[in-house]
Amino acid sequence: MATQTEVPRVRPPAEAAPPPAERGRLYDVAVAGAPAIVALVLCLIELTTRSLWLDEAATVAIAGQHGSAFWQAAAHDGGNMLGYYALLHVLTSWFGDGAFVIRLPSVVAAACAAGAVSLLGLRLFDRRVAFAAGLLAAVSLPLVFWGQDARAYAPMVALVAGSFVAFAAVVDAPGRRGPWIAYVVLTTLSVYASYVAIFAVAAQLLALAWRRTAWRPIFGALAACAVCWIPLAVLALSRGSGQLFWIGRPNPKLARQVTGALTSAGFEPNFHPTAVATPLAIVTVALLIFAAVRIARRREWGPILAVSWLVIPVALMLIWSFIGQPIFTPRNLLVSLPAVALLLAWVIMSRAVPPVLAWVAVAILIALRLVVLVPSYGTSPENWRAATAYVTHAARPGDCVAFYPRDASMPFDYYSGGPVQPHVEQYETPLVPAGCTRVWLVASHQGLPTGTAASRAHYAQYVAVREALARRYPQRNVRSFGYASVIWVELFSR
Numbered sequence: 001m002a003t004q005t006e007v008p009r010v011r012p013p014a015e016a017a018p019p020p021a022e023r024g025r026l027y028d029v030a031v032a033g034a035p036a037i038v039a040l041v042l043c044l045i046e047l048t049t050r051s052l053w054l055d056e057a058a059t060v061a062i063a064g065q066h067g068s069a070f071w072q073a074a075a076h077d078g079g080n081m082l083g084y085y086a087l088l089h090v091l092t093s094w095f096g097d098g099a100f101v102i103r104l105p106s107v108v109a110a111a112c113a114a115g116a117v118s119l120l121g122l123r124l125f126d127r128r129v130a131f132a133a134g135l136l137a138a139v140s141l142p143l144v145f146w147g148q149d150a151r152a153y154a155p156m157v158a159l160v161a162g163s164f165v166a167f168a169a170v171v172d173a174p175g176r177r178g179p180w181i182a183y184v185v186l187t188t189l190s191v192y193a194s195y196v197a198i199f200a201v202a203a204q205l206l207a208l209a210w211r212r213t214a215w216r217p218i219f220g221a222l223a224a225c226a227v228c229w230i231p232l233a234v235l236a237l238s239r240g241s242g243q244l245f246w247i248g249r250p251n252p253k254l255a256r257q258v259t260g261a262l263t264s265a266g267f268e269p270n271f272h273p274t275a276v277a278t279p280l281a282i283v284t285v286a287l288l289i290f291a292a293v294r295i296a297r298r299r300e301w302g303p304i305l306a307v308s309w310l311v312i313p314v315a316l317m318l319i320w321s322f323i324g325q326p327i328f329t330p331r332n333l334l335v336s337l338p339a340v341a342l343l344l345a346w347v348i349m350s351r352a353v354p355p356v357l358a359w360v361a362v363a364i365l366i367a368l369r370l371v372v373l374v375p376s377y378g379t380s381p382e383n384w385r386a387a388t389a390y391v392t393h394a395a396r397p398g399d400c401v402a403f404y405p406r407d408a409s410m411p412f413d414y415y416s417g418g419p420v421q422p423h424v425e426q427y428e429t430p431l432v433p434a435g436c437t438r439v440w441l442v443a444s445h446q447g448l449p450t451g452t453a454a455s456r457a458h459y460a461q462y463v464a465v466r467e468a469l470a471r472r473y474p475q476r477n478v479r480s481f482g483y484a485s486v487i488w489v490e491l492f493s494r
Contacts, residue, residue, distance in 0.1 A: 031127050035134025036115035042138065043107040043147035046377045048099040053382035054445055054485070056150040057410035060097050061422035063088035073422040079235030083192030084152035097420075102150040109155040110147030114138035116161035117338045123168045124302030125346055128355075132362045133345035137338050139369045140264040141271070141376060146334065152193040153334050159190035160200045161338050164309065167204050170221070171214040171301075184221045188228045195236065196332045199313035201225075206312055207305045245454035246445075247326040250318060254328060258314075259285070261330035262340055264369050268330075269484045270381045280368045284344065291343045303346055309339035381484030382444065384411035390479060391440050391489060392416055398437035402430035402469075404462050408442050408487075427458045429465055432472075438493040439469055445485055466490070 062073040062085050074085050095101045117137040121130030146153040163186040169179035190197035260266035263284035266277040295303045313336045321328040348361045403409040406426035413420045447458030473492030481487040
């Protein structure tokens with residue numbers, strides 16, 4: 001009798017763990033992706049709550065033009081933000097000019113900027129530094145503010161950060177074509193987003209002194225960029241710097257505002273300083289000074305690139321603001337904001353610092369930055385929504401509305417539902433037709449009696465407009481809205 005032998009069951013092999021290289025790539029994705037998600041969430045919170053301000057209305061007005069009118073409106077700004085206006089032109093043509101639509105590109109750009117900072121940290125340092133740097137970049141009042149704003153500053157920061165990632169890749173492997181092409185594209189587009197991005201290129205050139213083998217591919221790439229920038233150069237030279245009349249020479253107040261913005265301790269005059277603003281600024285500056293001392297003692301490539309990114313744009317803008325047209329403002333120095341995050345992470349995550357203590361320090365910095373950031377949500381430094389609602393609800397038949405400058409009509413028309421025309425920097429006496437029973441004078445950015453020469457001239461014209469209206473309409477009622485750039489609504493009546 002034959003015996004049956006039991007055939008052993010073959011068990012499926014346990015799921016193999018991913019190889020170390022694949023695990024490393026997954027970690028890198030998480031290191032770059034998590035800060036990007038944090039920045040995305042922070043920028044989406046109450047995205048449409050804040051009122052549009054004057055410059056955002058100018059974006060809507062310029063992007064809403066078609067054909068030659070679009071190019072004429074963009075050229076009036078000297079070509080600055082030309083690429084951004086073109087992007088918004090396409091989006092608004094497809095989806096309309098609602099606040100969510102026009103601000104969404106900046107939201108995505110802020111997320112990309114935080115992710116790019118982490119990618120650069122991975123290339124220059126290690127995962128701990130990269131992750132901490134990305135989080136510090138994401139939790140930053142200036143970046144979140146511009147990430148919720150329909151202007152090109154957040155896209156410019158994202159493109160500049162991406163340019164630095166590609167730059168570092170070219171320096172590490174000068175013969176690779178992919179990083180070289182990426183560097184040309186990102187650097188070119190960064191200047192099409194904002195002219196101040198060119199100062200980041202100067203920082204990269206200085207850092208090349210420590211990587212001379214990469215001079216030839218980098219200079220070749222910048223030559224290609226220069227050819228692409230020719231249209232911008234033509235527009236800038238034809239327009240001049242008249243649109244920057246409002247920027248004064250550097251002074252202690254402006255230096256304090258720039259320091260607050262770079263350290264993410266505040267963003268004046270857009271928001272009032274919080275109780276932790278000064279301590280956060282002091283601690284951050286102290287850490288940056290310590291980082292500079294370490295770099296001077298041990299000249300390593302990664303920290304040198306980061307400190308060049310911080311120092312060179314600040315120094316060049318400061319020098320140029322004394323010898324030429326002033327450009328030293330918090331919004332322009334945003335170009336160096338990611339470098340602060342990189343240097344802070346590099347110092348705190350030093351191997352001399354115990355890991356637990358290092359992460360506690362990063363958590364404290366992030367907590368202080370959140371204390372600064374949270375009160376900004378829903379706050380409208382220029383509340384054009386409220387000002388427009390006040391006028392439209394209180395207006396009577398026979399009333400007339402005058403604007404000084406004509407720029408003020410752009411946000412007013414946006415919220416009143418009319419077509420938004422690009423009246424940018426039109427400081428002219430408004431024409432009030434005869435027969436108006438009452439006249440509403442809406443003014444903002446009307447110049448300052450203590451500002452630059454052009455600003456004082458604009459303000460004198462504003463005073464003359466008010467006095468002329470007061471002679472025709474003796475009774476006057478005044479309301480103000482916002483605080484950063486106050487919107488003055490004056491009702492003149494007989």
